[in-house]
Amino acid sequence: MRQLDADSLVSVAAPLFNEAEGVETYVKEARESLRALALPCPHEFVLVDDGSTDGTGAKLDALADAHPGEIRVVHLARNFGHASAVAAALDHARGDVVILMDADLQDDPAAFGLFLAKWREGFDVVYARRVLRPEGGLLRGLFWSFYRLLSWLASTEIPIDAGNFALMDRRVVNDLVALRERNRYLPGLRAWVGYRQTGIAIARRERYDKNTRVGLPGLWRLAMNAVFSFSYAPLFFFRLTGLLSIAFCALVILWAFHDKLISNHAVPAWASEVVTVSFLGGLNLLGIGLLGEYIARIYEEVKQRPVYIIDRVTEPEEPGRE
Numbered sequence: 121m122r123q124l125d126a127d128s129l130v131s132v133a134a135p136l137f138n139e140a141e142g143v144e145t146y147v148k149e150a151r152e153s154l155r156a157l158a159l160p161c162p163h164e165f166v167l168v169d170d171g172s173t174d175g176t177g178a179k180l181d182a183l184a185d186a187h188p189g190e191i192r193v194v195h196l197a198r199n200f201g202h203a204s205a206v207a208a209a210l211d212h213a214r215g216d217v218v219i220l221m222d223a224d225l226q227d228d229p230a231a232f233g234l235f236l237a238k239w240r241e242g243f244d245v246v247y248a249r250r251v252l253r254p255e256g257g258l259l260r261g262l263f264w265s266f267y268r269l270l271s272w273l274a275s276t277e278i279p280i281d282a283g284n285f286a287l288m289d290r291r292v293v294n295d296l297v298a299l300r301e302r303n304r305y306l307p308g309l310r311a312w313v314g315y316r317q318t319g320i321a322i323a324r325r326e327r328y329d330k331n332t333r334v335g336l337p338g339l340w341r342l343a344m345n346a347v348f349s350f351s352y353a354p355l356f357f358f359r360l361t362g363l364l365s366i367a368f369c370a371l372v373i374l375w376a377f378h379d380k381l382i383s384n385h386a387v388p389a390w391a392s393e394v395v396t397v398s399f400l401g402g403l404n405l406l407g408i409g410l411l412g413e414y415i416a417r418i419y420e421e422v423k424q425r426p427v428y429i430i431d432r433v434t435e436p437e438e439p440g441r442e
């Protein structure tokens with residue numbers, strides 16, 4: 121069994137966008153959960169201010185001042201979005217184990233002990249499986265279908281109902297930090313890395329202010345990232361439909377010859393022509409659209425823009441020591 125010792129460090133890392141109202145409770149709760157575990161080593165918080173406009177940045181600096189040596193604050197130059205802020209948090213975490221969790225109090229720090237117990241058993245990734253979702257019926261249904269569809273489509277095995285909330289061993293974090301792709305779906309990347317992974321069922325709590333920062337457009341982008349980064353299935357389905365429609369056209373041609381040459385009762389086929397042409401036209405546009413999606417993603421990668429830009433970092437005076 122592996123253990124933490126006095127030289128180890130535990131990081132809690134989080135992305136924050138306009139969370140000024142919740143951040144104090146968040147840090148307090150997480151700190152209390154860590155203290156309750158009576159770890160032999162210090163801990164650090166790595167809090168990324170993702171271009172907040174509600175004073176979250178100043179609040180984080182004040183928190184870091186009030187708890188010297190405990191909190192590193194990374195201020196991004198603007199709002200880069202949840203996935204980029206998470207990348208910044210992982211890049212700046214120094215712990216031997218890193219716990220990644222959202223800062224909206226949805227992820228329950230009571231899970232820390234369970235995470236660490238599994239890590240001690242030798243698991244390099246322990247992720248939370250979301251068993252209870254506070255969202256309403258429709259959204260919950262969408263999440264449910266999304267996870268199942270993705271695990272069916274994806275070429276990497278991605279665990280069902282797993283979000284970002286997880287504990288990761290240093291070696292997993294190092295591998296994730298080395299992956300610099302722009303369209304980041306973390307549960308997918310984390311699964312792709314490998315090693316020993318396990319999930320534990322953790323109920324997801326209500327957001328403290330009921331006002332999602334990611335929102336439906338953000339979730340849609342995340343879902344698109346997940347599908348297009350981990351699957352070529354859209355191209356496969358398109359190819360299959362193409363083949364089927366070619367086969368169908370071949371049948372229609374044979375049928376036309378039969379009518380013309382053998383049964384001799386060809387009818388002017390205005391309607392079927394219009395239907396076929398518009399169907400094939402639609403199919404072509406869909407295919408071009410799908411190809412375009414992959415090409416846009418390739419374009420984003422070749423531009424090699426960084427995943428985020430840092431405005432400044434507030435370092436704890438004595439890293440990891442309280």
Ligand code: UDP
Nearest residue numbers: 135136137170201202205222223332333334
């Ligand atoms: N977040 C962020 N940048 C953004 C949007 C969200 O850093 O552009 C943070 C947010 O502060 C929270 C976490 O990402 O800590 C998850 O956001 P949210 O709770 O809104 O997402 P949801 O749980 O609704 O998917």
Ligand code: MG
Nearest residue numbers: 222224226327
């Ligand atoms: Mg949330």
